[in-house]
Amino acid sequence: MPTETQGPYPGDGSNTVSGSVVNALALSGINRSDIRTSVGSASGTAPGLPLKLTITLVNSASGCAALSGYVIYLWHCTRDGLYSLYSSGVTGENYLRGIQVTDTNGQVTFTTIFPGCYSGRMPHMHVEVYPSLASATSYANKIKTSQFALDRSVCSTVYSNVSGYSASVSNLAAISFSSDNVFSDNTSAELAAQTIALTGDTTNGYTGTVTFGITV
Template sequence: MHIDDHDRGLAHDLETLAKSAQQRRRALLWLAGTGAVSLLGCGGGSASAGTSSSSSSSSSSSGSTTTSTCSVIPEETAGPYPGDGSNTANGSIANVLTLSGIVRSDIRGSIAGASGTAAGVPLTVTLTLVDTGSSCADLSGYAIYLWHCDRDGKYSLYSSGVTDQNYLRGVQETDSNGQLTFTTIFPGCYSGRMPHMHFEVYRSLATATGSTNKLKTSQIAFPTDVCSSVYASTGYSASATNLGQISFATDNVFSDGTTLQMATVTGSVAAGYAAALTVGIAA
């Protein structure tokens, strides 16, 4: 659900001042003959695709807040398959965050004694973490745990046939630019949900050991046309069928908007794809 945008208190006054200041800056830049994008873009170094710049007091999902320059990504459910120590799988606590080797960039293979590898169209996912309370400054030294289903729509640890696997799950630390990149496969589409990925943000690698330490949980959305192209390739036939029966408007997570969660995706089935999203949090 959306945050109420009818409050006319202090937040509205501050926002109005910010808008005025931004308009003055634009006018000065125009007079000087310089471009405004570099000054007004979401700051901190990287202008990755997916950055949201806004001075609106409303946002696309429950739990979102905004500043004069960028927005906090919506808080979303971790779903039933997080593998972060918050629930059980096969009668025992499922927590890949404690496994040796979980801190990695390539998450296609299983680790810690499991040997399976998830097949599918290659995809790299680059996330840029920024602080909405500090002019969208890049957040280095934080950790992000990313997980998603395979091309059959199954989640390792939980789904029938892959309970002995832990692939498509991994943790990385943000670099000096607030960035990290995972190498994975394009996720499948299972019945009832649009294609997506889950992630949790942690203060550091040291604290990324269980869900009780997480700062934020959200999800990544993917453009429908890209999903259709991927699902026309070998191995994704079930996903193609499921995608034809769902839309963002009927999805139980994304139906209230995807502005802050929609990845920008480039590439092809033959060459693989690259997705990018800037993630704003109130650090």
């Protein structure tokens, strides 16, 4: 899995909003499988088509052996292309962010929503890896940062047929993987590795799987 930028909305303690450090990793309750709702004093729920994503973390330096006991931090935008903690209107929310510890199979499964497409980027999800739960408190301890891509044809189907995603239709039409400022320099093999395999429909939602290879 290629290393990618964390982007401007990581919520991992590495930047600030209005002078205050933004660190979702320090929130009580951030270790959870369902990231559709906010935790702590925030109480919002992100609307959107359900998406259940299973990430399998493996050691690329050791025959792709499963890596258990590591932490996956996942975050992504709303169906409107907004990021909790940062974007106007949702700075008081922390939904669509969460961490989990990989099991003996190197897996975690997040229940979330299908992300929207905002101007200038292909639909994607952000991910960081930490070596343990105790270390998953600050960006300073992360050992890998990357982004997952979503299949364009599936995105087009969702955006055209699911209520609430209408703005994503024109945004998706104006962007491609070759013009995306993150994915454009990747080889076809790298992009294939980053792309989430999706099955499902626009009524019941989608299930996604992706294997995340790192070297440890």
